[in-house]
Amino acid sequence: MPAPITTLTAPEPLTALDRCDNCPAAARVRTTFANNHDLLFCGHCYRKHRAALEGAASSIDAEHEDW
Numbered sequence: 551m552p553a554p555i556t557t558l559t560a561p562e563p564l565t566a567l568d569r570c571d572n573c574p575a576a577a578r579v580r581t582t583f584a585n586n587h588d589l590l591f592c593g594h595c596y597r598k599h600r601a602a603l604e605g606a607a608s609s610i611d612a613e614h615e616d617w
């Protein structure tokens with residue numbers, strides 16, 4: 551039986567201290583997966599992987615939508 555999906559505490563907003571998981575740039579996008587694992591991406595890396603992420607992530611929080 552999978553655990554019921556519950557709403558956890560709201561994720562903390564990304565700050566200048568959050569770094570992209572793929573390169574040293576500042577994180578701009580938080581992608582959360584079904585197992586509650588999350589990955590942070592800068593705008594560049596997010597754009598690069600966007601199609602795959604949008605298919606795989608359970609939620610995507612972007613600071614800017616105009617990428």
Ligand SMILES: [Zn+2]
Pocket residue numbers: 570571572573574575591592593594595596
């Ligand atoms: Zn990056």
